[in-house]
Amino acid sequence: SAVISQKPSRDICQRGTSLTIQCQVDSQVTMMFWYRQQPGQSLTLIATANQGSEATYESGFVIDKFPISRPNLTFSTLTVSNMSPEDSSIYLCSVEGRTGVGTGELFFGEGSRLTVL
Amino acid sequence: EDQVTQSPEALRLQEGESSSLNCSYTVSGLRGLFWYRQDPGKGPEFLFTLYSAGEEKEKERLKATLTKKESFLHITAPKPEDSATYLCAVKGSRLTFGEGTQLTVNP
Numbered sequence: 211s212a213v214i215s216q217k218p219s220r221d222i223c224q225r226g227t228s229l230t231i232q233c234q235v236d237s238q239v240t241m242m243f244w245y246r247q248q249p250g251q252s253l254t255l256i257a258t259a260n261q262g263s264e265a266t267y268e269s270g271f272v273i274d275k276f277p278i279s280r281p282n283l284t285f286s287t288l289t290v291s292n293m294s295p296e297d298s299s300i301y302l303c304s305v306e307g308r309t310g311v312g313t314g315e316l317f318f319g320e321g322s323r324l325t326v327l
Numbered sequence: 328e329d330q331v332t333q334s335p336e337a338l339r340l341q342e343g344e345s346s347s348l349n350c351s352y353t354v355s356g357l358r359g360l361f362w363y364r365q366d367p368g369k370g371p372e373f374l375f376t377l378y379s380a381g382e383e384k385e386k387e388r389l390k391a392t393l394t395k396k397e398s399f400l401h402i403t404a405p406k407p408e409d410s411a412t413y414l415c416a417v418k419g420s421r422l423t424f425g426e427g428t429q430l431t432v433n434p
Contacts, residue, residue, distance in 0.1 A: 214370075252331070252424040253371070253414070302370050314361040314418040318370030 212237055212305050216319035223326050228291045231322045233303030238283035243316065244276070245302040253302070259286045293326045300324075329354040331425035333415050339431045340405055348400040348428045350415030360398050362391050363414040365427070371414055405432045 213236040223229050233242060244256040256276055257265045265278040279287045290297050300321045307315040332351045340346055352360065359378055363371035375384040377393040384391045388409060390401045400413055412427040 250426065252426045253416075254424075255422070304370070307373065314359050314416050314422045315373050315376055316371075316422075317373065320368070320370050323368075 211307065212239070212317040214303055214305065214317060214319035216303050216322050218322055219320060220323040221325070223293050223324060225294055225326060227293055228289055229293065229324060230287050230289045231301055231303070233286045233288070233319055235284045235305055239305045240283070241306065242280065242286045243304045244278065244286075244288045245304060245318075247300040247302060247321070249299075256288070256301075290324065293324070295326045298324055298326045329417060329419045329421065329423040331415055331417055331423050333413075333425035333428050335428060336426070337429040337431070339433065340402075342406055342432055342434050343404050345401070345403045345405070347402070348413055348430070350398040350400070350425055351396060352398070352415075352417045353396075354417045354419035354423070356419050358418040360393055361416045361418070361422075362389075362398070362400055363416065365412045365414055374413075402430070405430075407432045407434050 215234045217232045242259045245253045246256055247253050255268050256271045257267045257278055259265045259278050259280040261280045261283050275291050277289045300323050302321045303319040304316040330353045334349045359376050361376050362374040364374055365371040375391040380393055380395045382393050388403050392399045410432045412429045414427045416422055416424040
């Protein structure tokens with residue numbers, strides 16, 4: 211299993227500001243995934259981050275709002291830009307299990323709970 | 328479009344009272360069905376993968392089964408520490424999560 215550390219674990223932010231979430235994995239991985247989990251809703255994939263290339267964004271998510279960096283095989287950041295109360299959510303970083311490449315066996319960080327006032 | 332529906336939304340059980348959680352799905356070309364457990368303030372924790380109808384997987388008090396249209400997560404003689412939200416996800420062309428069942432087991 212992979213150990214994934216996310217920072218911050220929670221934050222309260224003002225409308226219009228931006229916040230960067232960090233994700234550190236204890237092993238090298240090809241793909242890292244960023245999810246959003248809004249209250250009472252299912253996990254929604256924001257984007258897939260590959261090292262050395264631009265992130266791939268899902269429908270409804272754009273780079274200007276959620277810029278992602280992937281400087282190496284163990285680290286990624288997600289920035290939530292120009293935040294509004296609708297961005298209040300839990301943001302989760304995940305990677306595939308070593309035996310589950312290309313499947314749905316994912317390991318998740320503990321999440322970053324953002325509240326936007 | 329792939330869809331996953333979990334029921335019930337919430338379930339309260341007494342310790343030792345066995346029950347089942349349901350995950351109904353529609354997907355083009357199932358490449359796997361996955362169960363996760365999520366504790367409050369934590370990320371989801373992977374439990375099981377099922378690939379074909381008739382397959383079963385067990386872990387302690389949990390048993391997951393799969394048919395062509397749904398999966399069940401059976402919980403036998405649950406304990407308070409089994410309290411969590413259980414998420415189901417299916418992999419077709421993409422991974423789609425359900426909204427989860429919030430399970431509370433009272434002592």
